[in-house]
Amino acid sequence: MNEIQQYAYWMALAHLPRWRTEKINRLIVDILQEKKITFAEFFDLDKNDWQNEFDLNQKEVINLDVAKTELPNYSFLVEDLLNQGFELIPFSYNEYSPVLKNNLKLKYSPPLLYVKGNKNLLKEPSIAIVGSRKATDVSLKFTKNVAQNAVKNFEVVVSGFAKGVDRTSLEETLKAHGRSIIVLPQGIMTFASGFKKYYSQIIDGDILVVSTYHPRVPWSVGLAMGRNVYIYGLAEKIFVAESDSKGGTWSGVIDGLKKGREVYVRVADENEDNANNLLIMKGAIPLDNNGKVEHHEELENFEAKVKSILTSPLSAQEIKEKVQIDINTQKLSKILYELSFITTENINGKKIFKLKVSKEAQLSCL
């Protein structure tokens, strides 16, 4: 199979309008792995076969039919891309980032990456430093320290090219002669100014620019939000400089913790108005301002402590006193709500937390 001849098919599938990533990936797997046919053979099937054999609804079949007529147009676009030194890395190719695939699985892994620069960086140990666009100086200092440590450890620093923590992590990495992956919130053909700025680093193999979007689509808030998933996805370890209790950084980290990923968070001091310490309570590993692990007994193992003291139902205030944590009760309640092993009950207008009874336990009582 002529590999580059497949690119137009990959693009046509990757950019099917309003298809969820998972739907696209499942179709691709179905074509190539389950049915073991080529894209050309798939597009040659008639609409009934698409509908019946591939479990597609009528609207999806119409989308595919349009994509089919656009194949030669995608060939023209691919030619332009390759001519300008961009490369395409489809999901099933060896060059595709194993970390990304492992982190995001079929559900979220982008079917096609557009890259320019040293694509071997996708196979190197990697970290991402995340945080607010309007981070404080302390957070930026922390970002610098973590970036420098990463360079010393030969780790690639994944950056989203946004203001604040993102840009600092990139600049500090390059200053320390490290290597970086830039994940774009836009199509790769719309990044001319960036390519000009980082020309020498790209030539030297210190930067890889990655985009998951249609090559010509310009920056937008939506793409910038969507791009965060890929920053977390491309990194083996996540370092949090500064996080709110909502927003992109927060939800990304929470998601990472749920999946059992290695997440490090800078410990915030009392005066700071952020949610860093909450993340540590939720299982992130605490770091000092230099990026070194710094244990905080009262924050860590929070969940285990709660479990052990909840022998009988307790209020938030009571829990707070028993685990000896310095946090306001309201915030604590919020965290307790989210714990999977806890349920609540209202007794005399007072909220009480207690352990959920597992199904096995219920059964054994019978």
Place this chain on the structure above:
Amino acid sequence: MIMDRTEAEQKLQKIFNIHHFYDDQWKTIVRIMKGERILLIEKTGFGKSLCYQFPATQFKGMTIIFSPLIALMRDQVKYLKSIGIACECINSEQEQEENTKILEKAVNGEIKILYIAPERQENQQWLEAVRKMNLSMVVVDEAHCISVWGHDFRPAFRRIISLVRLLPENFPVLATTATATTKVADDIIKQIGKNVSLIRGNLLRKNFYLSVVKVDDEISKMAWLSQFLQKQEGNGLIYTGTRVNTDLYAAWLQSENVSAANYNAGLDSESRKNIENGLKENRWKCIVSTNALGMGIDKPDIRFIIHTQMPQSPIHYYQEIGRAGRDGLPTNIVLLYNPEDKELPEHFIKNSRPSLKKYEKVIEALKKEPLGEWSLMRRTNLKQTQVRVIRADLIDQGIIREVMYGRDKKYEYQFGASKLNSEKFEKLRDFKMNELSQMVNYCESTECRMDFLCSYLGDDSVKKCDNCNNCLQRSPQYIPNDHWKERIQKFQQNFYPELEVETNSSNIVNGIAASYYGFSNVGTIIHRCKYENGGDFPNHLLVLTLRAFRHKFGDEQFDLVVYVPPTESGDLVKNFAYKIARTLKFPFSNELKKIHQTKPQKIFQNYVLKKDNVKDVFSYEAEIEGKKILLIDDIFDSGATLKEIAKMFTKIGAEKIAPLVIAKTIGGDI
């Protein structure tokens, strides 16, 4: 799309008013309609274009035809429109607005067939638009231009190859050519991807009368031509080896009262179009041309093609004579052969690539920053032609890329690029030297000439054409008598090279040179005077220059003689200009000055740097309003200095600036 031959020929009759397909045509069409990829090699006049024009009318979407020949595209569009097929052509010689309008029509699905030059694949507006077009087929015309082993490799086809390789598997692609050796055909197939089938026809041109006439020198060729053209009926082409010779031979034939026009790549597109049209209308007996003219001619009755210089290879030769005699009537194909002529193509082949050091220079410059063509010329001080050759090779080897920075095209060094592979160049050079020796073999051959050419191109079916000088057992040789020798000598003494410098931005007019720098011994004498303390320019150069002046300007009066202030060779030009002014009795002026020091123009290899070097350096303090100026210099190269001076003179009110120089160099950049 399946259709049987009867049904298809009914449609053919209705749309094209043609009754039947040839078998090879039908074979090709059937496979195209099935979505296959075909390389079709058929001689000129076979009807290759019908093989894509007919399917194009049957497909739902639009067919794109990449063709390097603007004149031919224009003719095809005219023809297709006349039979009611929605057809357009996009090219660089049309107004931008017109091209934009055509692109819109194509996007809206109002066009069935779109002709386009391969260079367009580098144009962002085109690339934007084509993404929205409904496409049914891609055709690559003159596909031999894809291959470096062919006679006319063009880097612009590189992107066409990449494109074809990326097109979906069942998308029909047709590549066509009239001239491809087995090696070239294999190369084309290899490059445009798997699943390409080859359809090849025979190459015999029954109506060609091939002959080689042996001569001893240029004078013999000129004399022979003059006599030949008095007798020969119809119109035809004369190919010379160099641009200078198109000038010289056209002037000679004109002086012999043969109506002749000269054509070469140095002409602007309007003049070229004018000559192409004139050829079709038989406005001249013959066109004297370099191989810049050839593939693009759509004229059925070219009655003769004469080469005054052997081409680089038999494949070049077959291609260049290919356009003649398409009507099937007897056609004379003559090559004037002097064994020494091999030196010119040999020189071209040996110098077709700049030195490896120059390649490194470009690579080093691009490692520092991305650069466009002109900045690259500034950074490296290389000729434009050299920069272009190097650039094409480096792109081909994946060392640099052509990248868009907004609307600007720049070249970028690639991360992980491999080292320059110069072995490739050597292999290609050896191959070309071998082809040249085959060309000499053709000239020396005593066997059938048509057989020789066809076999060379991979068609062994021809045995004896019965028309060539060998089949007719003649071995023509020509030696001119004294009468002709004298006549030609007289002509040469009155032949002066034009200086084509006229622009809209100043009052400069075309000037004249006494000689070409490399002709006779003029160059040597100038060099001796300038750089070896040889003293003033000798008197006979003065006489020659004055003759050139009379030839161009007759009795015209000038108000002032000025000279170009020198950079390093003292008062040579000043003294020379003074003598001219004195002889012609025109006032003489020393007032043209340089405001600051310049470097000698000759150290700059390209026009951009030469222009930078002399920009705003001249001043003239005396009265000039309304005056006609004769501007003297020794050597004319790029013309940048003269143009800059003329700009300054025009600004301060001069009415006319006419340049007069001793020698014009050959092959100045741009």
